[in-house]
Amino acid sequence: MKPATPRRSEALSKIRIVEAAIGILDAENSGAGELTLRSVMTQLSTGSGAIYHHVANMDELRAAAADEVLRGALADIPSDLDADEALRLVGLGIFDSIGAHPWVGAQLTRKPFQPAVVLIWKTIGLQLRRLGLGGPAAMSAGSTLANFILGAAAQYAAGPARVADGKDRDAFLKDLGEAWSAVDDDAVVLEIASELGAHDDRQQFMDGIDIILRGMKALPRQTQ
Amino acid sequence: MKPATPRRSEALSKIRIVEAAIGILDAENSGAGELTLRSVMTQLSTGSGAIYHHVANMDELRAAAADEVLRGALADIPSDLDADEALRLVGLGIFDSIGAHPWVGAQLTRKPFQPAVVLIWKTIGLQLRRLGLGGPAAMSAGSTLANFILGAAAQYAAGPARVADGKDRDAFLKDLGEAWSAVDDDAVVLEIASELGAHDDRQQFMDGIDIILRGMKALPRQTQ
């Protein structure tokens, strides 16, 4: 009887390597090592040459891993929603993907035109067109939304969102507040640090999207 | 007569190391090598131990270099401007710093709570208070603006802004458009790619800030 677990003799392919990388990156959170060429090699019990036969280099592998995760998250936006609501779902999909795979947040700002980033631009662009925006106005609106999402992704990836239970979260915020206070005891900084403990990341992220959507309302629409 | 150029026998200090790092990072653009511990060592003609005596590790050095650059750029915001105008100047200051030092853009999203990022939050927070925003509303507004700026910084750092003259810029955009088309020939992607050639990065960045400032207008003000 054959075992259900994938045998190492299964043919190597790019997608298998990418999935192995995702597994290793997901395990990074629990401090179980890092994604290196060598960790991929041991995971798939193969040599470096075999991996380079399917993947150009480690950068491409990281980009492909983030793309794989986001492509899944952004695939199922219902097409019957109005554009504002769809854009909120795009944001939530990305935010929750990063909640599940924090490394995606850091990866997205590493290379500006990697596949996952192009996918985000494209997904946003599609909805902006449905809003009647085109040309330079669409570019301004799209880059505002995309850059906000990318910046927030990087910020939340290593932030409190990453900490699962409340105990660790408090400890993280306490450490952060102390670190800030040590460097800079300005009143504004202290206020931000204290506010960090009270707020809801996901809600704050959605607030940001709503602020931008509201600001976009004044942009000129396409006469079409 | 003593030479005007700094002698290597000058006492080593953190700021001297940070300035050497900035110099090396600035030279990276012209393909003149990378910032590594060893490049800092040769630049200052010293050993690794000497550097570790002043700086905890390479991450801290990179963060300190970005902080040094931004601190200079954000120092001279006139205090008599109205808050909206001041926030535009903050954005422009960061944008132009990245124009002069592209590596700053990438650095800002590498570690979420590094000194330069705290500085940005603080500078924004100060102006939001002047706008009458406080508590959760200030946090939402501040994180929207900060995350947009950070995302845009990372994006523009390796984008067309980095290319000085028009010829290289066109070549960059042509390559980018071709790379995109090869991966994804969706109409929306092609439209974005073509629009990339026509637009003005700096203007688009400012459009983003204006969209967010407009969206913030609906937030509840502090009754103070």
Add this chain to the structure above:
DNA sequence: ACCTGAACACCGTTCAAGT
């Protein structure tokens, strides 16, 4: 075509030893 694995040219960091 696909895979192996030794070899290469790097990294950041540590630390005993010097002044």
Add this chain to the structure above:
DNA sequence: ACCTGAACACCGTTCAAGT
């Protein structure tokens, strides 16, 4: 206190050799 520089434990990538 401040600095030296060898040594260590890693990296990603290449490539001749195997099947």
